[in-house]
Amino acid sequence: MDETVNAARAxxxxxxxxxxxxxxxxxxxxxxxxxLFRGQLRIDYRQSRFPHVWLLxxxxxxxxxxxxxxxxxxxxxxxxxxPYGLHVLVGILLWQIFVEAVNLPLRQLTTRQRLISHSRVxxxxxxxxxxxxxxxxxxxxxxxxxxxxxxxxAAPTASLLLVxxxxxxxxxxxxxxxxxxxxxxxxYGDVGRGLLFVMALWFFITPVIYSAPDxxxxxxxxxxxxxxxxxxxxxxxxxxxxGLLAACALAVVLVGAAWAVLRLARxxxxxxxx
Amino acid sequence: MSxxxxxxxxxxxxxxxxxxxxxQARAHALHDIGRELLARAPSGELRPGEFWxxxxxxxxxxxxxxxxxxxxxxxxxxxxxxxLAGLLxxxxxxxxxxxxxEAMIELGTGIEPMLTxxxxxxxxxxxxxxxxxxxxxxxxxVVAFADLEEVIDAPVQTYSSGMRAxxxxxxxxxxxxxxxxVDEVLAVGDLxxxxxxxxxxxxxxxxxxxxxxxxxSVFHVQTICERGLLLVGGRVAYSGTAVGAVEQLFEHRFPxxxxxxxxxxxDPIAIEDVTIEPVDEAExxxxxxxxxxxxxxxxxxxxxxxxxxxxxxDQWVCVTGDADPRKHQLGPGSGELxxxxxRLPLLPGRYSIRAGLVDAQSRDVxxxxxxxxxxxxxxxxxxxxxxxxxxxxxQQLTSIDVEWP
Numbered sequence: 245m246d247e248t249v250n251a252a253r254a255x256x257x258x259x260x261x262x263x264x265x266x267x268x269x270x271x272x273x274x275x276x277x278x279x280l281f282r283g284q285l286r287i288d289y290r291q292s293r294f295p296h297v298w299l300l301x302x303x304x305x306x307x308x309x310x311x312x313x314x315x316x317x318x319x320x321x322x323x324x325x326x327p328y329g330l331h332v333l334v335g336i337l338l339w340q341i342f343v344e345a346v347n348l349p350l351r352q353l354t355t356r357q358r359l360i361s362h363s364r365v366x367x368x369x370x371x372x373x374x375x376x377x378x379x380x381x382x383x384x385x386x387x388x389x390x391x392x393x394x395x396x397x398a399a400p401t402a403s404l405l406l407v408x409x410x411x412x413x414x415x416x417x418x419x420x421x422x423x424x425x426x427x428x429x430x431x432y433g434d435v436g437r438g439l440l441f442v443m444a445l446w447f448f449i450t451p452v453i454y455s456a457p458d459x460x461x462x463x464x465x466x467x468x469x470x471x472x473x474x475x476x477x478x479x480x481x482x483x484x485x486x487g488l489l490a491a492c493a494l495a496v497v498l499v500g501a502a503w504a505v506l507r508l509a510r511x512x513x514x515x516x517x518x
Numbered sequence: 519m520s521x522x523x524x525x526x527x528x529x530x531x532x533x534x535x536x537x538x539x540x541x542q543a544r545a546h547a548l549h550d551i552g553r554e555l556l557a558r559a560p561s562g563e564l565r566p567g568e569f570w571x572x573x574x575x576x577x578x579x580x581x582x583x584x585x586x587x588x589x590x591x592x593x594x595x596x597x598x599x600x601x602l603a604g605l606l607x608x609x610x611x612x613x614x615x616x617x618x619x620e621a622m623i624e625l626g627t628g629i630e631p632m633l634t635x636x637x638x639x640x641x642x643x644x645x646x647x648x649x650x651x652x653x654x655x656x657x658x659x660v661v662a663f664a665d666l667e668e669v670i671d672a673p674v675q676t677y678s679s680g681m682r683a684x685x686x687x688x689x690x691x692x693x694x695x696x697x698x699x700v701d702e703v704l705a706v707g708d709l710x711x712x713x714x715x716x717x718x719x720x721x722x723x724x725x726x727x728x729x730x731x732x733x734x735s736v737f738h739v740q741t742i743c744e745r746g747l748l749l750v751g752g753r754v755a756y757s758g759t760a761v762g763a764v765e766q767l768f769e770h771r772f773p774x775x776x777x778x779x780x781x782x783x784x785d786p787i788a789i790e791d792v793t794i795e796p797v798d799e800a801e802x803x804x805x806x807x808x809x810x811x812x813x814x815x816x817x818x819x820x821x822x823x824x825x826x827x828x829x830x831x832d833q834w835v836c837v838t839g840d841a842d843p844r845k846h847q848l849g850p851g852s853g854e855l856x857x858x859x860x861r862l863p864l865l866p867g868r869y870s871i872r873a874g875l876v877d878a879q880s881r882d883v884x885x886x887x888x889x890x891x892x893x894x895x896x897x898x899x900x901x902x903x904x905x906x907x908x909x910x911x912x913q914q915l916t917s918i919d920v921e922w923p
Contacts, residue, residue: 245696250604250621251612252533256557272647279644287632290673362624364604365645392856427551431544465529505555511607516543 345418410474420498617696
């Protein structure tokens with residue numbers, strides 16, 4: 245019979261036990277998160293008359309605004325291998341995937357605050373349930389983009405098959421930052437508000453609506469290679485693999501470290517949620 | 519107290535500190551997380567603004583045990599349950615749990631109004647780690663138990679609050695873990711459903727389950743639990759039988775009645791004491807005479823009537839009582855009213871007595887004893903009569919005169 249111990253000691257003082265407990269929880273995550281995801285999907289469907297419209301509306305509207313501003317000379321962006329409007333639409337949709345991944349952990353844990361403070365559901369299950377939702381909307385967006393590209397006359401290439409990997413890497417990187425913010429965000433509302441502010445600034449140092457200029461900020465921005473590469477796989481442009489691999493490695497390390505911090509912080513945060 | 523069965527849950531020196539000030543509490547959380555990341559154990563000392571919500575609590579629960587945790591609001595009952603459930607981390611001490619533990623700390627956690635009853639049951643079952651075929655099997659039992667067959671496929675937002683509570687409770691009740699922690703969630707639904715819940719809980723215990731029950735319902739505590747723990751200010755004030763814990767709870771809840779040196783200026787009369795004592799014997803015994811005395815103090819002439827009532831020691835059941843039909847003219851100063859019960863109709867056990875004085879004309883209550891303060895407790899001793907023992911085992915309280923043909 246399994247024995248669980250809840251003691252007044254630091255979890256990292258016995259790393260083997262920490263990993264064993266984590267493994268036991270993680271084993272439960274797929275089934276719980278899948279059930280939560282299905283439940284949430286039904287709720288979303290029942291509460292929305294036009295659920296599919298919201299997938300693209302913001303991106304399409306922003307694209308029109310940006311294209312209009314460029315035509316008036318407000319934005320100075322060079323024409324690339326694909327029409328500028330398409331370039332912006334792809335960039336915004338990919339950026340949205342990243343932003344939603346950043347916001348996901350804190351949003352999932354905040355909306356289910358009563359659940360995490362009154363039941364032993366693994367917090368990871370709530371986050372993975374959110375990831376299923378994100379994967380669904382991301383997949384729908386990518387499929388719609390492919391359709392838009394086909395309609396606009398772009399020839400499909402084999403690199404399209406790499407797009408899901410690029411989107412997954414963007415999600416992973418976003419999740420890493422989101423997980424890092426989550427425990428502090430549950431304690432202080434400033435973190436959620438700060439996150440909105442940071443993402444707004446981050447948008448401008450990421451080549452979403454223009455091509456990446458060669459600057460230090462752009463080079464240090466891990467979203468740049470992921471977004472550029474995924475966009476190039478969609479639109480048939482070229483991509484730089486060194487930065488891409490470094491960004492992927494950073495995403496993996498960040499998710500692992502942030503998950504460990506969230507797990508260690510969990511009982512201390514729950515104690516203050518009431 | 520049951521000692522049979524293997525220990526499933528052992529808590530030693532369990533302590534948890536909290537700060538009431540939200541900003542301070544969150545600042546302490548940052549400090550705690552910092553220590554956790556540096557692999558340093560909690561300091562175990564109070565920091566500014568903190569108090570011990572729970573301090574040095576020991577508890578052992580074995581298979582087949584049902585332990586009631588009693589205490590006033592804020593005594594630390596829910597904190598204890600959340601520590602036992604592993605939701606909180608202790609600041610001192612530890613909890614060891616062998617086997618599967620489930621906690622019903624807040625009824626309806628995880629229930630979504632937009633989902634149907636059936637969909638909600640599957641989600642909540644998953645949260646409690648039951649999925650697939652096991653969840654579907656569980657579903658049928660739960661729906662039948664909750665008596666919600668006709669509405670189970672309707673969204674929960676269309677349910678009445680009673681139906682929602684029945685849905686939530688029924689699932690939790692059917693989880694059947696090794697140890698079940700229950701926080702004040704048995705009093706749901708109508709009386710018939712509550713009775714079904716209690717019976718279900720008792721059968722779960724009889725089949726080897728173990729329960730730690732937090733409840734303010736003396737009825738539930740005494741019906742389900744054998745053992746009891748009383749928490750006062752986060753510390754264990756009593757550990758023993760459930761009946762003993764209930765008695766101790768009342769003694770802590772109602773401050774002992776202090777002799778009144780003189781009637782307060784605003785009250786016309788005060789009851790100083792109410793006693794029941796044997797007549798011509800050393801101890802009260804069933805069917806023997808007893809005398810009830812009420813001592814009062816007043817600062818003015820009054821016309822009063824008086825009454826008494828005898829209650830079980832847990833204050834849950836009023837066994838009997840009577841009111842003097844005559845009017846009494848009282849003069850200023852101290853005095854005594856009394857009556858004789860020629861044949862005390864109580865079976866052996868511990869009881870309490872309350873009394874009240876009313877204005878003879880208006881029947882307004884002038885003073886009472888045992889409602890807002892501690893009543894007087896007394897013992898009725900046994901006579902060694904085997905018939906009495908049988909009647910006591912049937913939880914009878916009184917005897918009546920019967921003429922058998």
